[in-house]
Amino acid sequence: MEKIPVGLSNRHVHLCKQDLEKLFGKDYELKVLRNLRQPGQFAAEEKVEIINRGCLSARIVGPIRSHTQVEILSSDQDILGLKAPTRISGNIEDTPGIRIKGPKGVIKIKKGVIIAEKHLHLSEEESRVLNLKTGSKVKLQHPNGTEFEVQVRTGKDHLSEFHLDKDEANSLGIKNGNTVRITRK
Template sequence: MITDIVKGQLQEYAGLFGDSYAEIIKEKKIPVGISNRHVHLSEEDLRTLFGPGARLTKLRDLSQPGQFAAEQTVILVGPKGVIENVRVLGPTRKKTQVEISVSDCFKLGVQAPIRDSGQLEGSARITIVGPESSVTLNEGCIIAARHIHMHPEDARRFGVKDGERVNVRTFGPRGVTFYEVLVRVHENYKLEMHIDIDEANAACLKNGDFVEIIET
């Protein structure tokens, strides 16, 4: 049975994107969220970069409950280049994690691996520069693996479980199939597939477009 929370989310999608609530349920559509480069900071690195007593200041809420874009930005420095005005996302985490795209790797001159969030061992070295100081991570820079956030009720509806990998089809003139998409299930998650900006551009996707899980 679909709870009021999940039903409300599906009705919200229907209102935003022109489909009926019944169509969203029947077709099992998944909205897309496109992720640009960003940084998650530990409390220690936050204070190093922005000064003693620094706290993240919310700029706007993100789609996932409790997650937000902070007003703070940093500079990423690699062996071959620099990227300025990189947004910090909150809340803080146990370990600092930098998420970039393949295009960013070329600009910075780093070889970031494609990883699930939190899997930082052996990932790329990068320097983060803030207004007060800088932090060099010996590992911590990744290309985030594409994934789908799901509430447990969504997972039951789609017949999948946490940690499973699925194949996802996009629509339109440049429709593609994304393989090995990680399913992440938690009671605080809101249904959404996250891809980075390179993947979105290749498939001509924008925030709020819909995709679907397929069997191969």
């Protein structure tokens, strides 16, 4: 198996169309700052404020999604004054809400704040070769010896990439552009 690039994620926000319009105005279109490795995904130029007891600036990751979701870092919890569970993206039942402020308005979401659980993206072909599907568990190893057991996410809009948040990467000495390999399924 070839080496899998590590993609570090910082705090960010995914917005549904309705919430995007409340924050930025009707028919607003996000501007692409940088395309991400996952096809169709991009870091937008736009940022919002996420507000609870404290507040933080968070970049929007596009395109728009069916549900608004706020992915924070573990170290953000004290600043915001909330506890967020570690979840795979999209699994937002029983998660805290938060206020989000954009240039045209403020919204309050009832749920959707998570700490992103680390995960491995694989293309359809790679997952077929490895006989893995979405939800399968694999072991990964970084050259510094760190091992991870993570869930696989695969589908037609996926390419191989290990997603890990900045806080965890920093604590382990792992940097953007590093690679990992699958050691065991």
